[in-house]
Amino acid sequence: MPDLGFQIEHAETVPYAATPTVCFRMRVVNGTAGEKLHSIALRCQIQLEVTKRKYTAEEQKKLRDLFGEPERWSQTLRNMLWTHVSSVVPAFLGETTVQLQVPCSFDFNVGATKYFYGLGQGEIPLLFQFSGSVFYQNGDGALSVSLISWDKEAKFRLPLQVWRETMDTYYPNSAWLCLRRDAFDRLYQYKVRNGIPTWEQTLERMFEVLEAEETLTS
DSSP states (O other): OOOEEEEEEEEEEETTOSSOEEEEEEEEEEOSTTOEEEEEEEEEEEEEOGGGSOOOHHHHHHTHHHHOSGGGHHHHOOOEEEEEEEEEEOOEESEEEEEEEEEOOOBTTSHHHHHHHHOOSSEEEEEEEEEEEEEEEOTTSOEEEEEOOTTOEEEEEEEHHHHHHHHHHHSTTOOBOOOOHHHHHHHHHHHHHTTOOSHHHHHHHHHHHHHHHHHHHO
């Protein structure tokens, strides 16, 4: 019966995918010697181990939207789900290296995006938890199927720069913001009513008005 081990070795940006994607190079090892694996239908849950790194004062400010005030972080900091991905590992004997491609969202309504964006430097501790089915040739030569043990996992520290390069590749000098339809309609009407050509100039105009009102009331 297969005894699989997983190790994440490297991560890099996929430059021409349909959506922002980080590719993780993963080594898969079968501890059962001489056993041929026909394929693996692999599922992977990736979690952010947010308690496994330190945060600067500036990062703590940016992450208040997620975790609250730093005084409460002993209660609010918990592993966060990043995403689920699936992959098919082709036939191999002994060990193989495959690519695990992980789509990344730049939606700031998503907690993982807020977390990545709030970090200033360093690495992101990740926990990969595996499940799925293994198709292999048993000792009698027959095709057999077994489930991947629930305790199979791998850790990896993703350089923050990889995530930033991914976002810069797909959204150069820009960010993606999702608004409720009614809020967008109000913003659009303001833009048209004032003859403002771009969305950036629309927001800048609104900020100027707000700052002027704050100055008058202070």
